[in-house]
Every structure is written in C-alpha cells, then in structure tokens.
Amino acid sequence: MNLADVARRAGVSPATASRALSGHPHVAEVTRARVWEAARALEYVASPEATGLARGTTGRVAVVVPHLARWWFGAALEGLGTVLREGGRDLLLYRLGDAGSRQAFFDELPTRRRADAVVLLGFGVDERERERLDRIGVGIVAAGTRVGSHPSVSIDDHAAGRQAMDHLLHLGHRRIGTIVAADPELDLAQPAGRSSAYRAALADAGITPDPALSVTVTWSPESGARAMGELLGLADPPTAVYAHSDEIALGAVRTLRRAGLRVPEDVSVVGIDDHPLAAMTDLSTVAQPAAEQGELAGRMALAGLAGEPVDPVVTVPTRLVIRGSSGPPQAAGRRWRRS
Amino acid sequence: MNLADVARRAGVSPATASRALSGHPHVAEVTRARVWEAARALEYVASPEATGLARGTTGRVAVVVPHLARWWFGAALEGLGTVLREGGRDLLLYRLGDAGSRQAFFDELPTRRRADAVVLLGFGVDERERERLDRIGVGIVAAGTRVGSHPSVSIDDHAAGRQAMDHLLHLGHRRIGTIVAADPELDLAQPAGRSSAYRAALADAGITPDPALSVTVTWSPESGARAMGELLGLADPPTAVYAHSDEIALGAVRTLRRAGLRVPEDVSVVGIDDHPLAAMTDLSTVAQPAAEQGELAGRMALAGLAGEPVDPVVTVPTRLVIRGSSGPPQAAGRRWRRS
DNA sequence: GTCACGCCTGCAAACGCTTCCAGCGCCCGC
DNA sequence: GCGGGCGCTGGAAGCGTTTGCAGGCGTGAC
Known part of the structure; x- marks a missing residue:
C-alpha cells in the first residue's frame, strides 16, 4: 500500500514513482503510465502525514466558526467547503463555542502546524487576538467580517x-x-x-x-x-x-x-x-449571499496558497x-x- | 520550534523530551517540569505530520455530511465538534454535495489515511458503498441513520x-x-x-x-x-x-x-x-435532539478509538x-x- | 566517429517525532 | 559489603514521502 510497493510493482524506484504520481516533469510518459497503473491496481493513497512532513505543508485549511446551527454559518461553510474540495484541500473545522475555548484557541494557536491557511468565518477578533493570529505564520482570510489588514469578504x-x-x-x-x-x-x-x-x-x-x-x-x-x-x-x-x-x-x-x-x-x-x-x-x-461569501473566502485562501495576489477587501452586495x-x-x- | 530545540533548552535528549510532553511514565518529575517549561517558553507545538507518521495515527476524525445549511446537520455537527475537541481530535469535514462528489468519495475513499475514524452524519449508504466503506480500515459511526452493523445513533x-x-x-x-x-x-x-x-x-x-x-x-x-x-x-x-x-x-x-x-x-x-x-x-x-445525536456519535467514535466497547445501536427518544x-x-x- | 548535452532514473538524505533497547546510577536487602 | 533490580535517560532506528544530486544512456551536431 506504500509508495515503495507501487514502485516495485511498476519496476521503478520510489523516487520515480513519487515524481510520476505528483506530476513532475522529466518522467517518461510510458513510465508515468506504468506507475499510475500500479497505483490504481493497489488502490494506493499517499500518506498525507509523510507527504506533509517531507513537503512542509499540510494540504489542509482550518476554518474557525463561532456557531454552526445558525443559517449563515452553515451556508457559508457549505460554499467554502465546495471550493476547498475543488482545490484539493481538506477542511479542518474549529468551533469556538464559548469564551473559554476561544481563549484557548488564541493562546495555543493549535492550527499553527495543522493547516496551510486559516479562514475565519463570521468571527471578529480583538487587538490581542489579531496580534496572536499574525504569529501563526500562515495566510489568514476572513469572511463575514474584517480582520485587520487580512483579505476579507463581507457585506457592507x-x-x-x-x-x-x-x-x-x-x-x-x-x-x-x-x-x-x-x-x-x-x-x-x-x-x-x-x-x-x-x-x-x-x-x-x-x-x-x-x-x-x-x-x-x-x-x-x-x-x-x-x-x-x-x-x-x-x-x-x-x-x-x-x-x-x-x-x-x-x-x-x-x-x-x-x-x-x-x-x-x-x-x-x-x-x-x-x-x-x-x-x-x-x-x-x-x-445577503452567504454561500457566495464562503466561496469567495475559499478562493482567496487558495489564491494565497498558490502565491497569487488576492484582493484585500471584497464586498458583496445586499438587496x-x-x-x-x-x-x-x-x-x-x-x-x-x-x- | 522543534522538539529538538525544546530538548536542547531543557538539557535532555529528544527522546526524553518526547516522553515528558506526551505524559509517558518513567520520567522524573523535575525533568518533566523542565521540558514543559522549555516548551512553553518556545511556544512549541508538535508537528502533527511527524507525530502521525511516527505513531501511525492522524489524530483526526472525518465527518461526512450531505448538507450543512439544514438545521439538523448544523446542530448535530456542533455537538459532534464539541465532543471531538474535548477528546483532543481534529475534525475533518467532508461534504458530499451531489451525486458526483458522492461517487468520487466512495470510489477514492480519500479519508483512508487521513483520519482515525469516520462519522457519517445523516447519510444513508447503499450496499456497494457500505462494502467500500468497510475497506477503509478505520472505525465507522453513523448518526441520524443506520449503516450496516456499524455503531449508530438515531431516533426511531x-x-x-x-x-x-x-x-x-x-x-x-x-x-x-x-x-x-x-x-x-x-x-x-x-x-x-x-x-x-x-x-x-x-x-x-x-x-x-x-x-x-x-x-x-x-x-x-x-x-x-x-x-x-x-x-x-x-x-x-x-x-x-x-x-x-x-x-x-x-x-x-x-x-x-x-x-x-x-x-x-x-x-x-x-x-x-x-x-x-x-x-x-x-x-x-x-x-428530536440533534446536538445530542452528534455528541453521542462523537463519544462512540472516541470510545472506538480508545479500544473501548461501544453500543452498537443507540436510539434517542423523540417527543x-x-x-x-x-x-x-x-x-x-x-x-x-x-x- | 566523437563529444557534449539532455532526458530519465536511482541513491540517499532529509522532514520531526516516537519508541525499542540498552546503559547508567542508586537504593535496598541479604 | 555486594549484587540485583528499578527508575530514569540517551542512542538510534524507523514512519512514508519528497527532492537535490549524480550518473547512465541516447541523440544530435560537428
């Protein structure tokens, strides 16, 4: 089930198998095909832990919400989830239900090494929290509210x-x-x-x-x-x-x-x-378009991860x-x- | 920021630092305290990738939902999230919005190496999907519906x-x-x-x-x-x-x-x-108690992970x-x- | 017919943590 | 006083990928 197994079955080294599967150039087409075939046959799924460790990324985006049962949050999360999935990112959900968990979250910043980006959904933060957040070292996007100078999408x-x-x-x-x-x-x-x-x-x-x-x-x-x-x-x-x-x-x-x-x-x-x-x-x-705000936030997060420039402040219209x-x-x- | 840094600061080996932080026995109290102090000073957070790779677990529970904007799902997810957090597990959210993503999910079983357990929220699966699911190799719990012989919580x-x-x-x-x-x-x-x-x-x-x-x-x-x-x-x-x-x-x-x-x-x-x-x-x-169903499903998943026995079928009362x-x-x- | 240059490929070293195994003192019992 | 055992610690080997580096081979140009 490991890359080594796939490589063996395809008659190549793990290095080549890795390159073939992750779409690197400089791999002969015929080799690439053989590797993919072997992977399919063995139902190979790369271990995200190992990949992440080697690559220094997690492939995950953390989403922080204060509520879930309220309509806006469910709808926004739905839009956000769709976009992240298309972008091949997993969605890590953090709900800060009360002041205690909120405090703990910003003290410990548990997302620090767990996600490549953080999306704050309908979550206004105070000065101290913003300062803490900036130390997280990953991109931050806000939806439904503004957070410092980070990119955000919301209504007026x-x-x-x-x-x-x-x-x-x-x-x-x-x-x-x-x-x-x-x-x-x-x-x-x-x-x-x-x-x-x-x-x-x-x-x-x-x-x-x-x-x-x-x-x-x-x-x-x-x-x-x-x-x-x-x-x-x-x-x-x-x-x-x-x-x-x-x-x-x-x-x-x-x-x-x-x-x-x-x-x-x-x-x-x-x-x-x-x-x-x-x-x-x-x-x-x-x-107000809730799902759309989630989608836009997701796109902004993905753009940030891809190193593309992102609009700092997006305002969606109300009617x-x-x-x-x-x-x-x-x-x-x-x-x-x-x- | 790495365990090695913490160990150095505390004047111990990485091995001891690891044991001290993860609460293993056979570590002198004074040593343990020194390590914790060093970790605090450096704001150390263990890399989940490395931990997971070494330990063979992920520390995550995948939750699969068909919707989010509908009340029941938000409420159940809220309860589930609270329990998982208390159990120290991260919540990985998968939304299967349409037949296509549903098909893809069960074909590829992307959660295979990404989570230690899977919770299906309000998600009835058919025969073929159940068969696929069983190959995932991790515990499965259902809420709001029954899924084969897996533990489940729902109303009658x-x-x-x-x-x-x-x-x-x-x-x-x-x-x-x-x-x-x-x-x-x-x-x-x-x-x-x-x-x-x-x-x-x-x-x-x-x-x-x-x-x-x-x-x-x-x-x-x-x-x-x-x-x-x-x-x-x-x-x-x-x-x-x-x-x-x-x-x-x-x-x-x-x-x-x-x-x-x-x-x-x-x-x-x-x-x-x-x-x-x-x-x-x-x-x-x-x-029907939605949040409670989520909570119970969470507890069942955690119990399964801890190797404890779990009730196969829990029915919560309606009124x-x-x-x-x-x-x-x-x-x-x-x-x-x-x- | 050579030589240089590219394409592919493999080797091996990370990535950061856990854990088996071994070793070192020290205390206790005889 | 001596030996065994126990409590604590460190060394080192993984865990499964990625990727820099180097080498082999074929190809085209001269």
Whole structure:
C-alpha cells in the first residue's frame, strides 16, 4: 500500500514513482503510465502525514466558526467547503463555542502546524487576538467580517442596515425600534455597521433616537421574541422594528402575533439575511449571499496558497427584499386595536 | 520550534523530551517540569505530520455530511465538534454535495489515511458503498441513520412518525396528507420509518390510504410549499398534513396562509424536528435532539478509538410537541370558508 | 566517429517525532 | 559489603514521502 510497493510493482524506484504520481516533469510518459497503473491496481493513497512532513505543508485549511446551527454559518461553510474540495484541500473545522475555548484557541494557536491557511468565518477578533493570529505564520482570510489588514469578504453592514431603515422610513414610519444582535457568551463584537446605520438613517430623517427603542440581545429567535416583548412594554411602542437578523426578526413576529397584533398593519418588521424561512414566513429583509461569501473566502485562501495576489477587501452586495411583514404605519387612531 | 530545540533548552535528549510532553511514565518529575517549561517558553507545538507518521495515527476524525445549511446537520455537527475537541481530535469535514462528489468519495475513499475514524452524519449508504466503506480500515459511526452493523445513533423514525400521525388521528382527522422528504440529487434514501409510520397509523385507524394524499419532494421549505399546493389542488383535500420535517411543514403552512386557509382551523400541520423556528411559528412537531445525536456519535467514535466497547445501536427518544398548528378538524359544513 | 548535452532514473538524505533497547546510577536487602 | 533490580535517560532506528544530486544512456551536431 506504500509508495515503495507501487514502485516495485511498476519496476521503478520510489523516487520515480513519487515524481510520476505528483506530476513532475522529466518522467517518461510510458513510465508515468506504468506507475499510475500500479497505483490504481493497489488502490494506493499517499500518506498525507509523510507527504506533509517531507513537503512542509499540510494540504489542509482550518476554518474557525463561532456557531454552526445558525443559517449563515452553515451556508457559508457549505460554499467554502465546495471550493476547498475543488482545490484539493481538506477542511479542518474549529468551533469556538464559548469564551473559554476561544481563549484557548488564541493562546495555543493549535492550527499553527495543522493547516496551510486559516479562514475565519463570521468571527471578529480583538487587538490581542489579531496580534496572536499574525504569529501563526500562515495566510489568514476572513469572511463575514474584517480582520485587520487580512483579505476579507463581507457585506457592507452599514449599507445593509440603511436599506432596511430607509425602507421603513420611506413607508412613513417615524418611531422605529431596533433589535441589536450581540454574542456575549463569545464576547463577539456586534456588527457595528448595522447599528450605525440605524442612527444615521434616523439622523438623516431628522429623528432623535430614543434609547428605549434599542434593545440588545443574542442572535437566537427566542431572544428576538423576548426583545419584542420589551419593546411592546414601552409606553409608546414602535410602529416598526428593524432587527439585525431574520432569526431575530422571526422571533419578534411571533411575539407580535401572540400579543394579538397584526404584521404589518400594527407593527412592521424587517430583518437581515434572507434566511430560507424568511420567504416562507413572508418576512421583509435585506438579502445577503452567504454561500457566495464562503466561496469567495475559499478562493482567496487558495489564491494565497498558490502565491497569487488576492484582493484585500471584497464586498458583496445586499438587496432589499420587500415581503409582507412591512407596510405603512396605521393612522394613530386605529392602532392598537386588538385584532 | 522543534522538539529538538525544546530538548536542547531543557538539557535532555529528544527522546526524553518526547516522553515528558506526551505524559509517558518513567520520567522524573523535575525533568518533566523542565521540558514543559522549555516548551512553553518556545511556544512549541508538535508537528502533527511527524507525530502521525511516527505513531501511525492522524489524530483526526472525518465527518461526512450531505448538507450543512439544514438545521439538523448544523446542530448535530456542533455537538459532534464539541465532543471531538474535548477528546483532543481534529475534525475533518467532508461534504458530499451531489451525486458526483458522492461517487468520487466512495470510489477514492480519500479519508483512508487521513483520519482515525469516520462519522457519517445523516447519510444513508447503499450496499456497494457500505462494502467500500468497510475497506477503509478505520472505525465507522453513523448518526441520524443506520449503516450496516456499524455503531449508530438515531431516533426511531417510525416511532416519531407514529407520534405525529397518532396525534392527528386522535384529534379526529381521517383524511390526512403526508409530505415525504427525499434527496434525489444525492440519491439519499428517504427515511423509510417516517413513511411506514404513516401507513401503519392509517391502517390501525381502519383508514385506506389514498395515494394522491402522499407527495414526495426534497427537504427544503420551498418544496414543502409546492407540495402543499399539490394537495390543495385535489378534489378532496386533506384536513391535516404530516410532513417529514419542520422545514417542509413551514413551507406547507405558508401555502395554506397564501390560499387564505387558517391553520389549524382549516388544515392542521405537524412536522418532525423541533427546529428552533418551529417554536417561533407555533408549529406542532415531534422533537428530536440533534446536538445530542452528534455528541453521542462523537463519544462512540472516541470510545472506538480508545479500544473501548461501544453500543452498537443507540436510539434517542423523540417527543410530541403540541403547538398551535394542529387542532380538531372542522365540521364539514364549515370548512373551506375563505377566512 | 566523437563529444557534449539532455532526458530519465536511482541513491540517499532529509522532514520531526516516537519508541525499542540498552546503559547508567542508586537504593535496598541479604 | 555486594549484587540485583528499578527508575530514569540517551542512542538510534524507523514512519512514508519528497527532492537535490549524480550518473547512465541516447541523440544530435560537428
């Protein structure tokens, strides 16, 4: 099963067999064919350990993610995996589930000798971590966020937020709530652009933001439901809500329905993502291409490995998708009619 | 950065350094401490290639999945990843996106020398593939499905289906449709138990199944929406629908809403999974623990690697979750009132 | 008919770690 | 006081590839 066996069967030295199999020049065609035939007959698979040791590479790309169950991550990982496979690289998956494993990861940098490149998926890092990361000695690519000066692919969070907010403002809403997503468990930076867009849009419309209309929660649907409850508890609740993700927005819609309020007649809701279930639940949203971001990150990583130049910062476009969860505000008098 | 450097700094031979770091007995405590200190100072990380080559293992577990964006897979992978990390194993991810990559995977068995064990996640294999798989020479564990006589963890699909169907029958439904999930692109076997449960439940209730009430589609919400459209087009549409997954069920609900029908007053819907968004959309369903299945599969793989005995077949329980999408059928006269 | 030059091929030395085997002290028991 | 044994350490041989270097042979040019 070893290269030596293949070489013996083909009647050549291991050196020649190696050259023949890995496509080096200066191997006679007839020899190459004989070696390949022998390899096929013996079902030979090179030991990646030995190859890696001799060549000083691993043939693997490490992917670091904070979550997997959330839609964006699964979709991005899917795109990334496809591209890496085409490039002949194996995908090593690291999930940093909590602050502890995150700390351990950046302290020990276990990927140091385990991969030829690292892709950070939806993972904002802080100053110290970036500094640590740079010592890893391999190429780093980020998707869904920016990481220092490393190549990255992401949406323009601010622009996406503006698309959502401008849509609501255009419909005539003046009192707009926002549900901000954060990741306290992982201490992940919240997408700053999505929040700044909220303030900027209000400012442009001449509206003074009410701090009570902004509530920060985790990324889950349940959190969204809870946040909406909080907003409904206000003396003067919003007529529209802009959520940082569809999953959160869907939670908000559920709370509204439970409260007997109609969407969008009583309260409009928009999210960000275009989650597959957003179409199913008629949720207005700002679509972002998740799989494509993963694919692009993969291509950038491969290009870096090949020594080709890579674009430092790629921004993929987002698109406002208007569905049934957003509409003009009702005349004040008709609001709060319990359906 | 190499073991030799660490050894030199600690004033011992590489052999002793190796033993000290990998926790072998017969190393003086003081020596061990000195080696560890040197390793820490030099930020030493062992080369997995070299270790693997010398030891004949890889320290990696390959995970094979057909999808990532679907909820179950992300959640199961999350649980699996956590357990493998605790066990000190790296996770190598293989996604078999279409029939072509599937074929290639089983032909070439690329994981052969790349991992110490293989976990198949939600991946039913056929006879030929199983035969190929057995030649891989490493332990195989399946989650979410059974694979030959290999250890596996999954729910009892038939029992889960019965929970859903019995619930609908108990509510008084007699004309029950079913949306069967399949994966034609990957040629994945549909979960037979979920279909047999449909027939068995009807039989027990003395109802002759109407072939027109059973429509087979892919796992996506969009498919569910389309399937529901088909069922609504029947001369005598069902009063309840049992879908093979929540994602499909949610698609079905969307079609019903669009058609102006009320859920559950006009048509009841139940799914399987307890997807996080099922709670948000008030969908009745049969809950299955996805993350737990991943965790168990991980533990089984680790146990196998440690040479410990592993339970051949583990079945995790499912649980009927009654929410707002299922209720008793309306008296015939009141049905089809366009809300 | 020579000579030089290329193509191919093989030898052997890495790559970085583990582990078998042997050796060296030291302690304990007689 | 002496021998056996045990605890600890080092030497060296792999593990399976790749690749620099050198050599053999054929070919074309002169």
